[in-house]
Amino acid sequence: MNSDGSNFDFIxxxxxxxxxxxxxxxxxxxxxxxxxxxxGASDWTPLIHIPLGVMFLIDHKKWNWNYKTEDQENASKRQINIPRGRALGGSSSINGMVYARGNWRDYEDWANKAGCKGWSYREVLPYFKRSENNEKFTDDPLHGTGGPLNVSNIKRPNKMLQLLFESTDALQIPRRIDFNDGEQEGFGERQTTIKNGRRWSAAKAYLDPVRKRSNLTILTNAVADKVVVENGRATSIVIIHKGQTKTIKANREICISTGAIVSPALLMRSGIGDPKVLAQHGIEVKQPLAGVGKNLQDHIAASIVTQTDSIMGYGISFKAIPKLAVYGLDYIFNRAGMVASNINEATGYIKSKPGLDRPDIQIGFAPAVRARGGRKLVRGHGYSSNVSLMHPKSKGTITIRDADPMSSPVINPNFLSEGEDLEAMVKGIKVARQILGSPAFDKIRGKELRPGISAQSDEELTQYVRDNCATVYHPVRTCAMGPAKNKMSVVDPELKVKGIEGLRVVDASIMPLQIGGNTNAPTIMIAEKASDMILGKAPLPPQVLPGDK
Ligand SMILES: Cc1cc2nc3c(=O)[nH]c(=O)nc-3n(C[C@H](O)[C@H](O)[C@H](O)COP(=O)(O)OP(=O)(O)OC[C@H]3O[C@@H](n4cnc5c(N)ncnc54)[C@H](O)[C@@H]3O)c2cc1C
Known part of the structure; x- marks a missing residue:
């Protein structure tokens, strides 16, 4: 670094x-x-670090960017919330702490269907493992120990999970012990990025241990405006820091990791994108790349919510006050129970129709009444099941509203624009209802608040999905990776922005296809793998799987 502090090898x-x-x-x-x-700021607030804080972060004004989509034509013309983390740790500081990798076939598709050499399941698995410290699967060839990202089961999950599993067992839906063994089908307890009752965000895992390194400078409240491109090379970045505009120079590389919503916008402001879009905003074209901001996909979801008189689940009510006190003490003394939980304690993956090669629906289960379209707990007790679509066909776009780095990008995921997506969602809701309707739940049965028993036909459930769907916060593909011949890809399989020297995108936006699972662990895997590429290291040897010769 120069003595003026404005010059680094890597930004x-x-x-x-x-x-x-x-x-x-x-x-x-x-x-x-x-x-x-x-x-954003540093991640000092206890709301981030205490798992139950997740319900306050979902629409928090300081720690969340609180984006919204444009009116969604096929979702009853509603604007849908797009929360994103705004602090060190980014979205991993406000997310639901679910540890999930997706299905092994998703990565085979990255390598084979999308032509991304080096990203097959056997090639990405060593990077999942390098990142991981799995407390449960300690001697398992598919899991890692000793990595920065702590992965654990919820300590003392809610008793209602037993009812869920009684029900799925009775329906002969398989039980799954490990959702991250490549296959996913079945129901079971989730694994989480929690350690000893604390959220294990990417900042906790990767930054805290190295914050004191003298060669690492961390600037918070520093908003990147644009990358400066000179003669086809990214040379520096213009930022707004403490109200002042500054330019920071990169001797080697600039890595854009602002996430699937902002990374395409930052490229566009830097003159990299679809020339027609750039022209609308008077931005000089540095590199025409039609795919910037295209292919946006996210996991859409709709909930079934049941209210009960029983206080077995988590919730807020007068009669639960003694129980809430016990939860508080359990957290203080044991780092266990409701306060140490992400609430979303179990899940299942199913196929919405026969013949699919992998599950296309995830049915999450929370022993609590969840607010409409969000993760907040509301007054009362019950249980909620979130049905989400893993491989949506609908695709949308991100573009810039104007050249101001503080303006929210224009987000149009085109949710439910493909009929197949609606059909799968309706099927998923029916399966979830069958599970929740089984005799196992009779002892605590209450009233279905949403959709409500009056909604039974496919038409009624379709309308319910249109009126109530929300996202489960997994936008990807807006700076998709692909080979040279794919004109809609933005980065090559080494994550270098096509046609520009010294610039990569490394975050969830580079996924060439949506994966069938939550996106935090895959994004961390992407960055682990990218770091070896940037440093010129040989990739970790591909994993040998049982059955490989
Ligand atoms: C509410 C919520 C719940 C989720 N739940 C789960 C879950 O349970 N499990 C799971 O696997 N995944 C979950 N996800 C998704 C997962 O967290 C994300 O896919 C992942 O964190 C994306 O990582 P990223 O690095 O691409 O982007 P982010 O982690 O979002 O990081 C982008 C960073 O860039 C910063 N930034 C933005 N603009 C600028 C700018 N102009 N200049 C400088 N910095 C900027 C942001 O503040 C942010 O810190 C959830 C996400 C959300 C929002």
Whole structure:
């Protein structure tokens, strides 16, 4: 770094799931100077670190960007909330802490269908493992121990999970012990990124242990405006820090890790994108790339919510006050129970129709009444099941509203624009209702608040999905990776922005296809793998799987 502090070997833009991994791995060699830029603040609030805090973060004004989609034509013309983390740790500081990798076939599709050499299941698995410290699967060839990202089961989950599993057993739906063994089908307890009752965000996992490195500079409240491209090379980045505009120079590379909503917008402001879009905003074209901001996909979901008189589940009510006190003490003394829980304690993956090669519906289960379209707990007791579509066909776009870095991008996921998506969602709701309607739940049965028993026909359930769907917060593909011949891809399989030297995108936006699971662990895997590429290291050897010769 220069004495004026404005010159680094590597600049990582965005301190979220991917950015924290890069900041750690790139600064491991003390001869590399690294600057991590984060638009949000440091992650000091207990709301981030105590798992139950998740319900306050879902629409928090400080820790969340609180984006909204444009009116969604096929979702009753509603604007749908798009929360994103705004602090060190990024979305991993406000997320539901579910540890999920997706299905092994998803990565085979990245390599084979999308032509992304080096990203097959056997090639990405070593990076999932390198990131992981799994407390449960300690001697398992598919899991890692000793990595920065702690993975654990909820300590003392709610008793209602037993009713769920009694029900799925009775319906002969398989039980799954490990959702991350490549296959997913069945129901079971989730694994989480929690350690000893604390959220294990990417910042906790990757930044906290290295914050004191003298070759790592972390600038918070630093909003990246644009990358400066000179003669086809990314040379520096313009930021707004403490109200002042500054330029920071990169000697080697700039890595954009601002996430699937902002990364395409940042590229566009830098003159990289669809020339027609750039022209609308008077931005000089540095590199025409039609795919920037295209292919946006997210996991859409709709809930079944039942209210009960029983206080077996988590919830807020007068009669539960003694129980809430016990939960508080259980957290203080044992780091267990409701306060140490992500609430979303169990899940299941099913196929909405026969013949699919992998599950296309995830049915989450929370022993609590959830608010409409969000993760907040509301007054009262009960249980909720969130039915979400893993491989949506609908696709949308991100574009810029104007050239102001503080303006929200224009987000149009085109939810439910493909009829197949609605059909699968309706099927998923029916299966979830069958599970929740089984005799196992008779002892606590209450009233279905949503959709409500009056909604029975496919038409009524379709309308319910249109009127109530929300996202489960997994936007991807807006700077998709792909081979040279794919003109709609933005980065190559080394995550280099096509046609520009010294610039990569490393975050959830580079996924070439949506994966059938939650996206935090895959994003961390992407950044782990990218760090080896950036440092010129050989990739970890592909994993040998049972059955491989
Ligand atoms: C509410 C919620 C719940 C979720 N639940 C789960 C879950 O349970 N399990 C799971 O696997 N996944 C979950 N996800 C998804 C997962 O957390 C994300 O896919 C993942 O964190 C994305 O990582 P990223 O690095 O791409 O982006 P992010 O982690 O979002 O990081 C982007 C960072 O860039 C910063 N930034 C933005 N603009 C600028 C700018 N102009 N200049 C500088 N910095 C900027 C942001 O503040 C942020 O810190 C959830 C997400 C949300 C929002």
């Amino acid at each position: 990582v833009v965005g301190g979220g799931s991917a950015g924290c991994v890069l900041a750690n791995r790139l600064s491991q060699d003390p001869s590399n100077s690294v600057c991590l830029l984060e638009a």
